[in-house]
Amino acid sequence: MHGSDLVARDRAVVWHPYGAVGDTAPLFAVASARGVRLTLTDGRELLDGMSSWWSAIHGYRHPVLDGAVRDQLDRMAHVMFGGLTHEPAVALAELLVRITPPGLERVFFCDSGSVSVEVAIKMALQYQTGRGRPGRTRLLTIRRGYHGDTSGAMSVCDPDTGMHHLFTGLLARHLFAAAPTSGYRDPVTDRDLADVERLLAAHHGEIAAVICEPVVQGAGAMRFYPPGWLTRVRELCDRHQVLLIADEIATGFGRTGELFACDHAGITPDIMCVGKAMTGGYLTMGATLCTAEVADGVCASPAGAFMHGPTFMANPLAAAVSRASIELLLAGPWRERVAAVHDALAAGLAPAADLPGVVDVRTLGAIGVIETRDPVDMAVIQPLLVDLGVWIRPFGRLVYAMPPFVMDPAEVSTLTGAMVEAVAATTKATTKATTK
Numbered sequence: 270m271h272g273s274d275l276v277a278r279d280r281a282v283v284w285h286p287y288g289a290v291g292d293t294a295p296l297f298a299v300a301s302a303r304g305v306r307l308t309l310t311d312g313r314e315l316l317d318g319m320s321s322w323w324s325a326i327h328g329y330r331h332p333v334l335d336g337a338v339r340d341q342l343d344r345m346a347h348v349m350f351g352g353l354t355h356e357p358a359v360a361l362a363e364l365l366v367r368i369t370p371p372g373l374e375r376v377f378f379c380d381s382g383s384v385s386v387e388v389a390i391k392m393a394l395q396y397q398t399g400r401g402r403p404g405r406t407r408l409l410t411i412r413r414g415y416h417g418d419t420s421g422a423m424s425v426c427d428p429d430t431g432m433h434h435l436f437t438g439l440l441a442r443h444l445f446a447a448a449p450t451s452g453y454r455d456p457v458t459d460r461d462l463a464d465v466e467r468l469l470a471a472h473h474g475e476i477a478a479v480i481c482e483p484v485v486q487g488a489g490a491m492r493f494y495p496p497g498w499l500t501r502v503r504e505l506c507d508r509h510q511v512l513l514i515a516d517e518i519a520t521g522f523g524r525t526g527e528l529f530a531c532d533h534a535g536i537t538p539d540i541m542c543v544g545k546a547m548t549g550g551y552l553t554m555g556a557t558l559c560t561a562e563v564a565d566g567v568c569a570s571p572a573g574a575f576m577h578g579p580t581f582m583a584n585p586l587a588a589a590v591s592r593a594s595i596e597l598l599l600a601g602p603w604r605e606r607v608a609a610v611h612d613a614l615a616a617g618l619a620p621a622a623d624l625p626g627v628v629d630v631r632t633l634g635a636i637g638v639i640e641t642r643d644p645v646d647m648a649v650i651q652p653l654l655v656d657l658g659v660w661i662r663p664f665g666r667l668v669y670a671m672p673p674f675v676m677d678p679a680e681v682s683t684l685t686g687a688m689v690e691a692v693a694a695t696t697k698a699t700t701k702a703t704t705k
Contacts, residue, residue, distance in 0.1 A: 275310060295651045302329035305676045307660055315660040318670035318684045322662075323519055325550030327597060328673045334549045337593035341586050350378070350583040357588035364595055365556060369529060370537035373558040377575070378583040382518035382544030383417030385555035386480075388577055389514045389540045390421045393478035396512065396563050399570035405477040407441075409468055409511070411448040414482055415489035416516050425480050427489050444468050444476065449494040453484065453633055457497035465502060469509050478512035478540070479505075483530035484633075487519035491638045491667050493631060496533035503536045512539040512563065518555065522546035522595065523603050523674065526611065526634035539563050549594030552587035598674075606674045610635040613678040614670065617685025624689070626696025628666075638669040639688060641696050650695045657687035668692055 275298040284290060298310040305328045307315045320326055327334065341357060348355060362376035377392075379385040390408065397405035408425055416422040424440040446468050449461035469476065483499050486492045506513040515538035520530035524546060527533050531541070540563060544555035559567075567575050581587075614637035621639045622630045629640040645663045654661050661670060661684075668688055672681060 294648060295655075297655060304328045304330070305673050305680060313655070313658070315655060315658055316672075316676070316680055316684050316687075318659055318661045318672045318688075320546075320671055320673050321550045322545070323524065323671045324545040324548055326522065326524075326546045326674050327549055327594065328675050329550070331549070331597070333597050334551060334590055334593050337590045338551060338586060341589035345585050347581065347584050347586070349580070351578060355583075355585050355588075357585045357592060358583035361588045361592040361595075362556075364592055365543070365558060368595070368599070369541060369543075369558055370531050372537040372560050373541055374561045375559050375564045377557045377559075377577070378579075378588070379544075379555035379557060380579045380581055381417075381553050382542065382555045383419045383422050384579065385518065385542040385544055385557045386416045386422040386425075386516060387419055388557040389480070389516075389542050390425075390478075391577055392540055392557065392559060392563060392567055392575065393512050393514060395570045395572065395575065396566035397477045399566040399568065402510070404475055405511075407472070407475050407477065408443040408514075409446060409465070409472070409476050409479045410443065411446050411465070411481055411486075413448045413486050413490040413492065414480075415487055416480065416482070417518075444472060448486065448490070448492070449498045451495050451498070452631070453493035453495060455495055457495040457501065461495070461498050462501055462505075466505060469505055469511065473509035473511060476509070476511050478514050480514040480516060482516045483520060483538075484533050485520050485525055485530055485636065488664070491631075491636070491640070491669050493633045493636075499531065499534040499536055503534070503538075506539075514538060514540040514542070516542045518542055518544040522598060523607050524634050524636065524671065526604070526607050546598075547591050547595060548587065549590055549597070551590040551594070552584065554584065554587040554591055603674060607635045609678055610672060610674060610676060610681055611637075613681035614672075614685060617682050618689065621689045621692055624693050624696065627692060635674055636669065636671050637685065637688075638667060639692055641666045641668065641692065643696070645692075646695060650691050653691045653694060654687055657690060659684050659687040661688060661691075 276296050299307050300310045301308045305317055307317050365376050377388055379388050410425045412427050415426050425443055446464035451461050484496055503513055515531050517529050521543045539560055541558045548554050611634055615632045618630050618637050621627050626641050628642050631638050644665050
């Protein structure tokens, strides 16, 4: 099947993410994937700078992960989790409890990262009811955040610059504080915390939890902020009897240079959401972890149990490959690999800081970002990147990379070179950039 034929068939029946029916935006047919490369049906090979939306940290067709799926398939592909259990789920839960920040002792499996946020929100509200504070039904978060596309997750995404303003009438009304403006390497300032402190002081009687993406704001901004901000928010939550939910879906499992982004601040959230890299990019899965205190509070509510139960919760195939992915990560020199990717990203993207039309270049862990003054034209920049031999999926004003950890420095250099060349060819003149 030729790629053009596959694309034509796709356009006749498929609806793509964040796309319109009848969309003529560039679409590329993939024939196979191996290592850190995608092979298109026309034979072109692309370096994958996206890790398939940040999940395929080991690359594609890794023999250990392929083997984990095959071995589990010989036992069972799926079984309901109500009233039943199985080794892959228990072993994965034990592993997650062991490696996440101390104090997270209970694991609730979910269908995806977005659903893990839904679960976290429900946990927080049910916990507050169980602790005799049923009026605490709102959440506090910071602007420019992104937590997913389901209704509860949408309600805590940025209400103005996010993707979900069309659904305002549907969504619960939560509280939004100004995001910290200091960069990752800057000291946290009182100004960074002022709005959070103000809202907590004024509304703590109605706030169940603070939810944030620790240290890195992902799809909403690709911004990095000081770990000290997280430390102080942890203290504020404790002072006001408000839970802290850490959305580690994008940041967990080494992406930021620490195993979890909360580790940069040395804090334990009350509830933590994980997904994406946990799966190795194989099968959709997420998990919501919580402390014993949260679990006890949830179960002390009038319901007497947590009221959530996905059909595919703890799917054995997904659990088996997720466990294998985490163990594969921990067995290798993941810190050194992420550091090597970071150094190559930083060196390769640095020239973009002098390009007209670029307002910032920033890197942290295995994340590299070029921020442009104006939104990129996807119809122009996407085919150009493909012609340059890389797969990058920019959005808004952000041309960024989150490559597999196993990408070597030479490959990262090729990736960044293409990014800089594409930005140079497609952006307009503006003020000189700064690099953080």
